[in-house]
Amino acid sequence: MDRFYFDNNASTPVSPEVLDALAPVLREVHGNASSIHYYGQTAKQRLEAARRQVAGLIHADPQEIVFVSGGTEADNLAIFGTVRYATRKRKHVITTEIEHPAVLGACAQLEREGVEVTRVKVGSDGVVCPDDIRRALRPATVLISVMHANNEIGTIQPVAEIAAIAREAGVYFHSDGVQAVGKMPVDVNALGVDLYALTGHKIYAPKGQGALYVRKGTRLGAIQFGGHHERDRRPGTENVPGAVALGAAAKWITENLEAETARLRGLRDRLENGILERVPDAGVNCRNAPRTPNTSNMYFDGIDGEALVIALDLRGFAVSSGAACSSGAVEPSHVLTAIGLPRERARSCIRFSLGRWNDAAQVDALIEAVAGAVQHLRSISPTYRHAGK
C-alpha cells in the first residue's frame, strides 16, 4: 500500500539538507562545547554557527537564542522563567483558551503555585481580539502568552498588536511560535515579542531540539539547575548535533519560505475545494480567518473524526483529529470547543497539515480517499441517517 503523510503539524520528516548537515557532526564532532581543547572548540563553533542560522530565521541576535529540547521546554522556560522571577507579590498571567498544552499546562501549574491566570476567549474565527487581552490586564499582570499560529486550525493571532499592548502596560509578552515558524515570515522585532518559542521537528529537523528567543534585557531565570550553559539560562551539555540540524532547517526556510508557502497554499486550497466539491455537509473551520498556508481543519457532519482518521490510515493516508493523549486515544479538542463548535460537530473534525513532500497528485488521491471514507462512514452512521440527509 502506498502511504501518504498529511500530518506535518504533528511532526515533519527530516529533510535531506538537514540530514546532510547532521550526519558529519554525529560522525566527527563529539567534543563537549564547553571544553577548552580542539574538540570542544570545534563543537562550540558548530553550535554558534547554528545559533546564527536560527537567529537569522527570526531576525534576532544570536545572543538572544537559547537552545532547548523543544517547544514544550521553550514554553515552560519562557513562562516559569519570567513569572517565578517576577518580584511582585501577587502575580497574574494572561493567555488564551486555544494555546497548546505546553502553555496551558504550564499556566495550570502556575495556578497551583498561587499565580492567577486569565484564559481569554477567542471568536468563532479562532482569533483572539487584542482588546480582550487589554481588558484582562491587571496591576498584578506579569506575563501575556499568546500563540502565533494555532496547531489545530492554523489561525494566526494578532501578535504584533498584543505585543504593543504588553509593552504599553510594561508586561512581558511570550508567543508560542512552534506552528508559525516555517509557515510564514517571522521577525521578532517587527512583532515586538519578548519571548518566542520554536521547535525543530515541525520544520524538517529531528525531534529533541528547539529554541527560545529571549529579547535582550528580559529578566529570565533558569528553571533547571546545573552548569553555566546557554548563559546560565539552560544548564546541560549542549546538543550540538541537534542545534546543527535546527540551524540547517532554519537556513533552508530562510532561503525558500516564500516559494514554499505559496506552493503549500495552492495545495491546501486544492484540497479544500476538492473535498467541498465532492462531499456534502462538510466545511472548513475558520476558513476566512488568517491561517497558516498548510493547515486545514474540516468538519464532516454525521461522522466521528476518530473513525475517519482510522479509516484513512487503513487506506494509507495519515491525518489527525484532536490531540493524542497519553494512551494514544484522541481527546476532545479544546480548540474546537473554544471556537464554539457544537459538541457533535467538534467530534466530526479532522486536520490536514501539508508539508514539503506533498504534491498535487497526493492531494488528489487524498480527496478521493476522504470522499470514499466519509461516504462509507455516513452510510453506517446512525446520526447521519437519522438527520434525514
Next chain:
Amino acid sequence: MPGNKTIAVAMSGGVDSSTAAALLKKAGVPIVGMTMQLWNQRRLPELYPEGGPAGRCCSLDDVYDARRVAEHLAIPYYVVNFEERFERDVVRPFIEEYLAGRTPIPCTLCNNHIKFDQFLEMAEAAGAEQVATGHYARIRRDEKTGRLLLLRGVDSARDQTYFLWGLTQQQLERALFPLGEYTKPQVRQMAAEMGLPVAAKGDSQEICFVPNGDYAAFIDAYFRERGEPRPPVRGEIVDTNGRTLGEHAGVHHYTVGQRRGLNIAAGEPLYVIATDPATQRVIVGRNDELLRGSFQVSSVNWFPFERLEEPVRAHVRIRNKHIPAPATVYPASSPGTVEVRFDEPQRAVTPGQAAVFYDGDLVLGGGWIC
C-alpha cells in the same frame, strides 16, 4: 473460522483478548486491533492511595501491553476514545442504580452499549464487519429457526454468559468469541506457545473503573469531582417488622445479603434483606429471611425464540457466582417481563443484578431482577 473479511478485535491488554487476536491471526484472518479507552484513570486520584492506577483496566500499562501484542502480531492497532459514551451509558447508570438501592452490573451495560454497540460502529468504520472479544462464551446457529444461540464457554469456571445475556440477534450476528471452545489453562498455554508478551499476566478481577471494589468511595468521589451534591441517601436501618435499629450513611453502602458494616448489636447475625429507595431505609433480618421463592425479571432478552409464550423450565442464575437453581419461568402480564419461581427458595435475590436462564449449556435468556 471466518473467511477473509476483516475482523476487529477488542484488545484490553490481557491474556484473553490477546490470545483471541492471536488465534484469529494464526487462522489467516485479516484483523485490526483496537483498545477502548473507557475511563480516564487520572480522574478521582484520591481513590488511589498507592499513587497510581497501575495495572488496572484502561491504565497506560494495559494499553502498552495491548500495543505490544499488536506489534508482535504485526496487525494495525488503534486506541479509540469511548470515555464520553462510557460515562453516559455505564458509569452514570451504575451510580444511579446504587443510589436507588439496587446493585448494578456495569459489565452487562458495557457489553450492551459499548463493546457490541459503539465498538461495532468503530469496527465497521475500519472496514471490519465482525468484532471478536476474549469472552468465554460460544455462539451457534439454530438450523431450524435460523436464530443465533448463546452457549456457555467450555470452561464453566470462566463462563461469561452471565454478562452477555443482553446481546440481540443483530449483535450476535457480528460477534465472535474465539476462546469459547477453550479452558483458561489452555488459553494460557496457547498464549505462551505463540510467544505473546502477556502470556503470564494476571487476571483482572474487579469492575474496571472502581478501584479496590469500593463502590461507595467511588460514588462519593465522583460527585465531589463534579461539584454536584450527592443526592441524600442517609436513612434508618429497620428490621422486617419496621422496628428502627439504627441509622446508615447511605443506601449505596449496602447490598442484599450483606452482613458486615451494619454496626448493630443484635442477638443473632443480621443481613441486609432489602433496601427501600423511596424511604432510604435499609431492611435487615435473619439469614432465612433472605430466602425468596419467586421474583420478577424485566427487559428480558431471549435467544432461542423472540418471546416467551409458555412457561419454561430452566436453571436460573441470580448473580455471577451463583450456581444456577432449577426454576420455572412464567410469562408475566407486561411485555418483556417474566416471573421466576424457584423449586427451592434461593438466598439474596438482589434487585439490579441479572437473572440468566440456562438449559444445560444453552443460554435461554436473561433480564434484570426487579
